[in-house]
Amino acid sequence: MKNRLVSLFLLAAVLALSACGAPGAFSDPSASTPSSSAAAQVNPFVFTRENFPNLDGSTSTVPLAQAIASVLLGETREETSDLFHFSKTTQSYRTLMWGDEDGVDLLIAAEPPEVIWQEKEAQSFQWQMEPFAIDALVFVVNADNPVDSLTTEQIQQIYTGKITNWSQVGGDDLPIIPFQRNEEAGSQTAMNKLVMKGLPMMEAPANYVRGEMGDLIEAVAAYDDSPSAIGYTMYYYANDMNMADGLKILAVDGVVPSGDTIRNGDYPFLNNYYVVCGEQPSEATQVLYDWILSDEGQKLVAHEGYVPVTATEAAK
Template sequence: MKRTLISALVAGCVGLASFAAAAGTVVVNGSTTVLPAMQKISETFMAKHKDIQVSLSGGGSGHGIKSLMDKTTDVAMASRDMKPAEVENVKKNGGEAVRFTVAVDAIVPIVHPNNKVKDLSMQQIRDIYAGRITNWKDVGGADARITVVSRDSSSGTFETWEELVMKGERVQQRALLQASNGAVLQTVAKNPNAIGYVGLGYITKDIKGLTISGKAASAETALSREWPLARDLYLFTNGQPKGDTKTLIDYALSPEGQVSVKEVGFVPVPAKK
């Protein structure tokens, strides 16, 4: 993804959040990982459906799912599945959580381009984030203290990282917590000793994606699940979507909508046979 798109997303989020869908408006809220895909999908969707507006904002997967439970958004974007307690909460309020897979993603550990480290094992990454490895020289890099950058706890990407990388261990307290993929990217791009992680669609020339035990993140390795940090990206609705919301969901999952997914660097969902 180009930096211009990231800048546009940041700017576009300001003032776009809404707490009620007006007639002809679909409110979409949640994951900053899913946001680039939905931004592109929404642009092409509104060009085709000029009578429907999409009000789009980020805030994290947890925020989007809470908004869905509170019935203040029509669609929640999430980079993780809903938790059983969240699904039950929706039911208690008379609703039903309905899930749609809109894309496949790969979480990629990233470092500054000047960092000579190119590859880490999952154990080395876990040890860095747990605080057991604190100097780059211990993994083949320069003699410099590692600055650990992580997402905050409202992020679905953070929860996926904890599940797939940390395996029940906690990210060290010294980690710099960031509210979005874009913030992680910018922090790592400015610090030669930093390590962070972002979705595949956020990889730019300003940072360097690491391989894991010799395996590189790509659309192919994410789809085949050869990449150990591959995951699905979701859209959730409260009940089966209807009206304008259904029109948007159907478009996002259509071949035309999936072209937008690919254009921003994510992996399109295979068509159902």
């Protein structure tokens, strides 16, 4: 943790120097560029605690939000932790659209479920929305499970209830306990869209459905002191947040999920993270939105272990 914090401050120093001054000072990308060189000096936008946009989003993007605030405000992650409280994927979109007493200015979140698109259309809400990183839906089992890889078809059959024993996919003679996420979770949206593709998932007992990503991972690792369970989560959460202790991330269709196989598209279940704000945001919100998509922002995305959408050397 200490080394990671030191490297983050080094990155902050590099970003600050490239932004013409102290941490938090960034040229406003929306400002027009004067034609004369004398007029080309653009006033930098300075982020402060008072003007920093209120962030919300998915559970798996909380570390990135902490890093963004740390870099732009020149504070430690711990010092910025009071600036935002993420309400998870579906609720964060609703809070942006409907508002609440605190207000939400900008999301860094997974793709919303279909119900959010329907609600957005019903109330004619307009937003700016661009992908800033790529993640993958991965499947995890207890580290003692001898199965290392499944096919897409096998995963579909496990979650429709057609395959019920690990011996059917080359494992031990044990029942398969397939954990799921709640319907409005970002990983559940990804599961339905990327894996099931219209196939109805079997109705799971209530204790097989977990509302928190961390709860699902813990349940798979510890279920009945046996390697019977399987579950799914986002690659960043399981791998870069070191949440997969005691677990094994499975290959799918023979492809092991990694930064390289996600970046080059070889791994089959890929999903974007998005930066989202209203159609007419405040100046600070627009500057932050644009910065996350900029070269400096993409460097930070890569530094934090996410796979940035840009393919530039700076972002690798």
